[in-house]
Amino acid sequence: MRRLYLETSPEETREIDKALLCDSELQRQYNEMAAIKKELDNVQMQPPDSVVKNILHYAQGLQEHS
Amino acid sequence: MIDKQCSDSQLVLLYQTGSEEAFELLLHRHKSRIYTAIYLIVKDRYVAEDLLQDTFIKAVNVIKGGRYNEEGKFLPWLSRIAHNLAIDHFRSNKRHPEITLEDGSHVFDSLQFSEDSFETIQLKQDTKVRLRALIKELPEEQKEVLIMRNYLQMSFQEIAERTGVSINTALGRMRYALINLRKKMVTANYNAYDKNFYSTRSDEAPLPRDLSRGDEGN
Incomplete structure (x- = not known):
């Protein structure tokens, strides 16, 4: 999991990658997880423009008064 | 014109010194992830919109109020604000669930009922x-x-x-x-x-993306 989310140190990354190369079952599991992670990234929702505009207006309003 | 490759920390600094464009970049960079996370917790699009606004407004107030001291950790900080607001809503809604109609003035924001929202069915x-x-x-x-x-x-x-x-x-x-x-x-x-x-035989499984590029993942 930490490798998938790039939380491993360079040393840990090398060790895990070595293990992945030597273990095809581990590699298959890793690829499955990576595929699902990619899908999760793809389902992000966009807030409506009106909401974005409201936030920007608020930020600009504060900027003018500061 | 601000370089879009600017880090979050640089953008916060620019915003503190008066750049509206810097804040706009920060907002566009993170709005989707934060909005999606909030929505998945509260399960109501309208509540998620309100909480997204509240999250950024809180962030703006802290930054412009000179109380921002999370150098280098803008996203984790913003995420904590969003998570706290969403969890607070989730908990208060759990204590006081409401069933209301989609008549323009009320929305389905009960956890039990939002699962089968009109949107999901449509x-x-x-x-x-x-x-x-x-x-x-x-x-x-x-x-x-x-x-x-x-x-x-x-x-x-x-x-x-x-x-x-x-x-x-x-x-x-x-x-x-x-x-x-x-x-x-x-x-x-x-x-x-x-x-x-993704369920191919193990000997046919593709390499992890980083390995297949010959990149050691650093």
Whole structure:
């Protein structure tokens, strides 16, 4: 999991990658997880423009008064 | 014109010194992840919109009030604000569930009833909606870690601290979340997920992306 989310140190990354190369079952599991992670990234929702505009207006309003 | 490659910290500094464009970049950079995370927690689009606004307004107030001291950690800080607001709403809604009508002045914001929202029914064929629905079906503890890691971009260590469990428990919950999600995707015949490709014989499995590029992942 930490490798998938790039939380491993360079040393840990090398060790895990070595293990992945030597273990095809581990590699298959890793690829499955990576595929699902990619899908999760793809389902992000966009807030409506009106909401974005409201936030920007608020930020600009504060900027003018500061 | 600000370079879009600017780090979050640089953008915060620019915003503190009066650049509206810097704040706009920060907002566009993070709005989708934060909005998605909030939505998956509160399960109501309108509430998620309000809480997204509240999150950024709180951030703006702190930054412009000169109280921002999270140098280098803007996203984790923003994520904590969003998570706290969403969890507060989730808890208060759980204590006082409301059933209201979609008549323009009220929305479905009860946890029990929002699962079968009008939107979900109408857009059943939309694969994104379907995957979000599958995420919502995950056990609460697994879903929580998945949202915090995948959308709020918190580290596993931070998730462990915030949820009061060991890092191994947080990692285990994430692993089971992905495994369960995969099972649900296969069962639901989720269109975008190519189960044939990802269940190939082990000797045909593709290399992890970084390895196949010859990149050691640093």
